[in-house]
Amino acid sequence: MIGAAYAIPDILAFVVSALMIVVGAIGVLAVRNPVHAALSLILTLFGVATAFVAQSADFLAVVQIIVYAGAIVVLFLFVIMFLGVDRSDPVRVEPLVGQRALAAIGVVVTIGGLVALLASSHWVTGAIAVSTSGHPTAVGAGNVRAVGTAVFTTYLFAFEATAALLIIAVVGAVQLARRERRMDREGEA
Amino acid sequence: MMLASTVDPIYAHGVTLAVVVIVLVRMLVGFAVLMGAVTIMIWFERKAISDMQSRLGPTRWGPFGLFQTLADGLKLIGKEDLLPAEADRFTFKLAPYLSLIPALVTFAIVPVGGTVDIAGHPVTLQIANPPIGVLLMLAMSGISVYGVVLAGWSSGSKYPLMSAVRASAQMISYEAALGMTIVTVVLATGSLSTQNIVAAQAHGIWHWNLIRLGIVPFVIFLIAITAELNRPPFDVVEAETELVGGFHTEYSSFRFGIFYLAEFMNTITMSAVIVTLFLGGPAGWVPNIPHVRWVFPILWFLIKTVFFAFSYIWFRAALPRFRYDQLMDLGWKRLIPLSLGWMLIVAGFLIKMSWGFLMAALVILAWTLLSRTVAIGTRRLEGADSLLPSVGERPLPGRVLRAFTDHEGD
Numbered sequence: 001m002i003g004a005a006y007a008i009p010d011i012l013a014f015v016v017s018a019l020m021i022v023v024g025a026i027g028v029l030a031v032r033n034p035v036h037a038a039l040s041l042i043l044t045l046f047g048v049a050t051a052f053v054a055q056s057a058d059f060l061a062v063v064q065i066i067v068y069a070g071a072i073v074v075l076f077l078f079v080i081m082f083l084g085v086d087r088s089d090p091v092r093v094e095p096l097v098g099q100r101a102l103a104a105i106g107v108v109v110t111i112g113g114l115v116a117l118l119a120s121s122h123w124v125t126g127a128i129a130v131s132t133s134g135h136p137t138a139v140g141a142g143n144v145r146a147v148g149t150a151v152f153t154t155y156l157f158a159f160e161a162t163a164a165l166l167i168i169a170v171v172g173a174v175q176l177a178r179r180e181r182r183m184d185r186e187g188e189a
Numbered sequence: 190m191m192l193a194s195t196v197d198p199i200y201a202h203g204v205t206l207a208v209v210v211i212v213l214v215r216m217l218v219g220f221a222v223l224m225g226a227v228t229i230m231i232w233f234e235r236k237a238i239s240d241m242q243s244r245l246g247p248t249r250w251g252p253f254g255l256f257q258t259l260a261d262g263l264k265l266i267g268k269e270d271l272l273p274a275e276a277d278r279f280t281f282k283l284a285p286y287l288s289l290i291p292a293l294v295t296f297a298i299v300p301v302g303g304t305v306d307i308a309g310h311p312v313t314l315q316i317a318n319p320p321i322g323v324l325l326m327l328a329m330s331g332i333s334v335y336g337v338v339l340a341g342w343s344s345g346s347k348y349p350l351m352s353a354v355r356a357s358a359q360m361i362s363y364e365a366a367l368g369m370t371i372v373t374v375v376l377a378t379g380s381l382s383t384q385n386i387v388a389a390q391a392h393g394i395w396h397w398n399l400i401r402l403g404i405v406p407f408v409i410f411l412i413a414i415t416a417e418l419n420r421p422p423f424d425v426v427e428a429e430t431e432l433v434g435g436f437h438t439e440y441s442s443f444r445f446g447i448f449y450l451a452e453f454m455n456t457i458t459m460s461a462v463i464v465t466l467f468l469g470g471p472a473g474w475v476p477n478i479p480h481v482r483w484v485f486p487i488l489w490f491l492i493k494t495v496f497f498a499f500s501y502i503w504f505r506a507a508l509p510r511f512r513y514d515q516l517m518d519l520g521w522k523r524l525i526p527l528s529l530g531w532m533l534i535v536a537g538f539l540i541k542m543s544w545g546f547l548m549a550a551l552v553i554l555a556w557t558l559l560s561r562t563v564a565i566g567t568r569r570l571e572g573a574d575s576l577l578p579s580v581g582e583r584p585l586p587g588r589v590l591r592a593f594t595d596h597e598g599d
Contacts, residue, residue, distance in 0.1 A: 035280065035342060042335070062324040066368075070331020071361055077338055078357040081350060143320070144381065 013054035020047025034080045038073055045069045059143035199310055211310055219316045223296055227453045228258040234453070234502050241506040265446040273439045275345025284343060285440070285447035288336025291329035292454040298325050298383045299461040302471045302487040314471075314487065315384065322381035323371050326462055330367070330417050334360040336451065337419070337426060341436035352435035355513060356419065356426045362520040363416040369528035370406040370413065373535045374398050374466050383465055390469035399467040402535055407467045409528045414459045416520065418452075420501055422508035425516060460497035461490075468493050522563050530556060 020043055027040025045068045052061035151159050199208055232247065232255055239246030247254030272281065302314035319325055334357060341353025375381055377398060378389045390396050399407045416423040427435030437448045464470055473489030475482055511519070530552035538545030 033277075035277070035339075039280070039339075058319070058321045059324070062321045062328050065328040066324065066331050070328060070334070071364065074331075074334050074338065074357050074361055077342070078354065078361075081338075081342055081354050081357070 010054065013050065017047045017050035017054060020044065020050060022047075035077065038076050038080065041076075042069050042073055045073070057143060059147055199312055208310060211307060211312055215312065215314075216316055219296065219301075220293070223293070223454060223457070226457050227450055228262075229255075230453045230457055230498060231258045231261075231449075233498070234505075237499065237502045238506055241503075262446060265449075266443050268442040270442040270444070271439070273345055276439065277343040277345065280339050280343035281439075282444070284336050284340035285444045285451070286336075287339060288333055288451040289447050289454070291333035291336075292451050292458055295326050295329045296454075296458045296461065298322060299458070299465050300383055300387050300470050301461075301490055303483055305483050313384065318382060318384045320382060322383045323375065323386070323462075323466065324381055327364070327368055327371065330360075331364060333417075333451075333455070336448075337436045340440065340448070344436070344439035346439050348432040348434075349436050349438050352426050352432050352438075356436065359419070359423070359426065359516060359520075360417055362517060363413045363524070366409055366520065366524040366528045367413040367417060369525070369532050370410040371466070373402055373406045373528075373532050376532070376536055376539060377402055383470075387465060387470035387472065391472045394469075397467065397469045397472070402467075403531070405527065405531050406535075407463075409524055409531070410467065411463065412519075413524060413528075414463065415501070415504065416516070418455050418459055418501075420456065421505040422510050423516060424510060425513050428510060456501055457494070457498060460494045460501070463497050464490060464493040522559075526556065526559055 024040045024042070024044030024047060027043065028037045031037045031040060045064060049061040049064045049069075052058070052064060199211065235257070236246045236253070247257035250256040250260050272278065297316035298319065300313065300315040300318075305312050305314060337356040337360075338353045341349040341351075341356065344350070374386060378386045380386065380389075386398075390398060390401075394400065419426045424435075425431075427437070429435075432438070437445055440448060470493075471486030471490040473485065475485040534545060534548045534552055537548030
């Protein structure tokens with residue numbers, strides 16, 4: 001499918017970003033050390049950001065880095081270091097029975113789905129701005145406007161629902177993590 | 190509201206060899222100037238701090254000890270490069286570069302001066318002007334956490350690890366307030382590009398974001414960026430009285446040098462970013478002298494940047510270090526709500542005067558509720574006989590001592 005319609009820089013950008021994503025993803029699974037796994041995850045996230053830039057979605061790319069690489073993975077690292085997770089985790093033990101079989105089925109279904117999509121349309125080939133047949137909808141600074149309009153009009157409900165979900169999650173986490181100090185004091189005395 | 194195009198004018202007539210050469214040279218010159226500025230900054234900080242502490246500081250090498258930094262650099266390179274036995278080798282070697290690169294990249298978006306004509310090409314004195322503009326700075330400050338965190342973790346040593354844990358929490362906390370104040374600037378400008386942000390502030394001091402947005406976002410930004418830089422009084426990450434040297438305790442030789450370099454480069458870069466966002470960047474009075482008009486914007490930019498670089502030194506000499514919990518309190522309970530509220534007020538005033546006042550009233554209401562909630566929470570958490578008071582009060586040694594002795598008496 002990748003033919004004369006694509007310029008060489010496009011193909012190069014795609015190959016580089018795809019390599020970063022795949023190598024990073026494999027790294028997350030294959031590496032034993034949790035901190036190294038988090039580093040591999042960052043590689044994947046940067047690969048995705050590169051892919052976004054190649055599709056002239058600059059804004060999404062930079063948000064990807066700010067939110068995921070800049071905040072979420074740092075939190076992962078924080079938890080890993082704070083809990084002092086062992087340098088290597090035993091992977092031979094299977095905590096959920098039948099997990100491996102289910103995972104295998106999941107992999108087969110996902111790959112099958114991707115191949116089916118690839119065969120029927122060009123949704124997964126990295127074609128530029130699929131919905132508008134090759135022309136990016138909004139370039140450069142127009143990105144922010146396009147994303148903002150979409151989020152606050154068409155997808156308003158989904159956006160607000162996500163916000164509510166996050167707030168609920170935060171409140172829940174605080175409630176779970178809170179300790180009653182008074183009980184401690186009485187215990188001491 | 191679309192302002193000037195975000196595309197660099199140098200590309201207006203296609204990309205020729207001359208354009209490529211100019212862009213490359215501009216990049217190299219920017220890099221060289223930044224490196225030179227770092228050497229001077231290190232000397233300047235040592236000299237200024239010495240002055241404030243009635244010492245002389247470096248005097249031996251060069252006029253006023255100006256070459257001391259070079260001598261120190263040479264000494265560092267000549268030292269033995271230690272690799273702790275417990276260290277995670279790959280990450281240990283990677284970490285210094287992770288803290289240097291964001292400092293370098295961020296400087297690329299800072300407009301240093303106006304536009305200069307070189308061989309018929311209009312050259313903006315800015316290394317790059319990406320459409321995402323200031324967001325690049327946020328992304329890079331997000332990435333710079335990794336340098337500190339991974340250095341601390343990979344050293345395989347106790348104190349660096351504690352420093353890394355502190356760093357990850359601190360830098361995430363202050364990034365939220367930082368982002369929110371940048372949003373106010375972007376709202377008022379209507380563009381993310383630093384070139385447009387500077388252009389919108391070009392017409393006199395009343396148009397500077399410092400005054401136009403009300404002083405509050407500027408103050409929040411200054412505090413938050415000091416915390417992002419891990420500079421005093423927010424340097425709990427490398428608090429030498431508690432953590433030896435913090436994340437770089439185990440580093441020596443060239444790798445330690447890189448951390449040192451990155452820290453000072455970050456200080457300069459962030460001073461430049463403050464100037465760009467709030468003080469109009471290179472904006473200032475330009476006398477009508479032919480051929481040298483382009484020099485004055487650069488001069489103004491330098492004066493403003495040096496002022497902020499100096500205030501960081503001043504902070505370091507004047508302010509005692511925050512305690513870790515005070516740092517978190519300031520970030521989460523004060524700066525983030527304040528920056529969020531101020532953003533709402535600015536957004537309201539941008540639509541209509543009446544909306545602005547409505548928003549201000551709502552924000553004041555919300556602020557009152559929040560402070561009440563925080564007060565109740567603090568009282569419940571600490572009780573009447575708490576050993577350590579919360580933000581605002583400093584634990585005076587006498588009081589802490591009394592608390593200890595009282596408990597022993599029980």
